[in-house]
Amino acid sequence: MSEALPKTCDDPRERVLRAAERAFVASGFHGARMAQIAKEAKMSPGHIYHYFESKEQIIAEMIRAHYEEKKVTVERYREAGDQVVDMMIDNLKDSVAAKTDPFWSTLMLEIAAEATRNPEVASSIRNMDAELKGRVISYLQDSVRKDNLESRLEIFVALMQGIGMRNILNPSLDKEAVTLILRDVIEVLFRQKD
Amino acid sequence: MSEALPKTCDDPRERVLRAAERAFVASGFHGARMAQIAKEAKMSPGHIYHYFESKEQIIAEMIRAHYEEKKVTVERYREAGDQVVDMMIDNLKDSVAAKTDPFWSTLMLEIAAEATRNPEVASSIRNMDAELKGRVISYLQDSVRKDNLESRLEIFVALMQGIGMRNILNPSLDKEAVTLILRDVIEVLFRQKD
Amino acid sequence: MSEALPKTCDDPRERVLRAAERAFVASGFHGARMAQIAKEAKMSPGHIYHYFESKEQIIAEMIRAHYEEKKVTVERYREAGDQVVDMMIDNLKDSVAAKTDPFWSTLMLEIAAEATRNPEVASSIRNMDAELKGRVISYLQDSVRKDNLESRLEIFVALMQGIGMRNILNPSLDKEAVTLILRDVIEVLFRQKD
Amino acid sequence: MSEALPKTCDDPRERVLRAAERAFVASGFHGARMAQIAKEAKMSPGHIYHYFESKEQIIAEMIRAHYEEKKVTVERYREAGDQVVDMMIDNLKDSVAAKTDPFWSTLMLEIAAEATRNPEVASSIRNMDAELKGRVISYLQDSVRKDNLESRLEIFVALMQGIGMRNILNPSLDKEAVTLILRDVIEVLFRQKD
DNA sequence: CATGAATGAGCGTTCATTCAT
């Protein structure tokens, strides 16, 4: 009954991670100050180091948590059976909204930028990315056209993440029009020719 | 006749900008050290401040220079006349190679990330981006399908930049396969129906 | 009857003092961490402050305890009667071993170094040192040469502590040879000319 | 004519070393603050790092400089020929004064204490100490008793450094009386039996 | 009596920027 809520604001590690996320979005991994993270986590700077060894570790764990969330998100493809292309199209509006949320697109940008500089982070990201992509491919396998599936998926992911980046450079991006056009792109990328 | 060569290695401002570009790609805007930029520009750190007020200004001007280069690049769309979709397809391999060049994709990432943090830079980028897009639209106008052209262009740009980001997260991206599939996407995005 | 055993491992103050001693030898007064002392004393860091006001106080009391032990040690001179020079010579091997024990020589070094920095500690050490020396002089008085006895004793103590320091700077010090030579030095310092 | 004075206050490295020496004597290696050293060296904290990589390096170089000075000091034994024991006795007053200078005895204490904790420093000190001792032995070789010479020298050095330590614990040490008694100790340690 | 989570001042060090030359 009184089950501890998992991952609430009461878990101090989680509080730090959430605070760091906000600080990273606001100032970038390098620009974010431990003092700011501490303040947002309602914790003294020193106490953060009871939960994390370093700022680097906070970055690494936040990236990992980000991928864990993505894992959950892609599980819905598993359940879509052979309706997966229809599902992608049905969910398009939400997907575009998610990718154009400035919070998430900014974080994605930071993560990619960190991968270009920190080899340890890069390797970890690439492993997680590959695992995620492998899962998605196994879920799509039977219901979409199979030729060059991996590359088609790469293009789809590139497109969705690219939309996030475009929304940063052009926040007046017409999400509705984009959503409509994306339907055709998804059809051409994935629909099996009966 | 003895016109000063514009943008050669002899122009010290240009030298700083090129050096900064390399340093930013290697270490990010925050990670790059003025000392490193000075060394690469073969100039003392102090002397950089004769040409630029601050590191921020170097970032801003480097981004501007980046857009100036892009302006030159898009001019070829102007010259393509009504063959523009064919030209996009013919150039696809080069375009993919350009977007997956780690140097440029890293720089693009830094620029986008900076836009999320520095409002002045963000505003300047958005102006330049809008101008660039306006030009491209005017060049495409007569030779591609006109419905929702701006959004179709956004999607195309998102896709190309997204491929750059994907290449960072997954450097074993199959560029050849991607190039092939992109042909179909371009057809569906831009080809006028008879 | 049920007298509390003094100075056993059950006395928590004593446990802290012993733990501090080990930590100070391992890391120095400054390098030793309260957390380490607490761990060695099998006590929480916070609880140490029920027994001691500060780290400084632990240092001061540990030094005092060190002198109390020395007091016990010098009592044997009292019991030697007029055989004291012979006893010094007989005990030489043990004395050298004691002074070259890294534990005690390190502690001696820390104590002397602390005396150069902390005036309160310095004053307390000087009092205790003077008292100790006074006792030894009274024990030696009747059985050794009396001219300049205090200075002869100073030289003897300097020599023994100096050997401890030499053993730190040159751990391959030949203790056996040193012991042999010291016999002659003691003879010249203390033996009464019949 | 206008020869640069070697090691004057104009050499900034030397200024840092001298400032560090004073700060180390006043507060110990650990207690001394870079800000304090900077202030005493009339230099900003940041600028110290143009000359030294770290506080550790300053400590290491100061110790080395200390040994270089000692090397110069022991050279006079070389020139004493077979009068070396007489010279030791003649110089005794100065030697005692040098060893009881609180500045130098405090520094010696810090150095020995550092050797018990920092293995790199310890190894360097031991090498320098061994070299120094080797030199002295070669200078004494022909004019003092040869049995166990190395250990006799160790005892002499221990005695002199021990006097420095005693002077810290008992600053009212009677240097004159000590000097007188030391003559006999030197005779017994080194004088050749005709 | 006892805990250990929590604090926050202060450390060694870095680096954008300045300025005497």
Add this chain to the structure above:
DNA sequence: AATGAATGAACGCTCATTCAT
């Protein structure tokens, strides 16, 4: 125009000490 020595504020992080429980 050009240098590079010099600055000092600000960083990530540590640890003696406190205090709610």
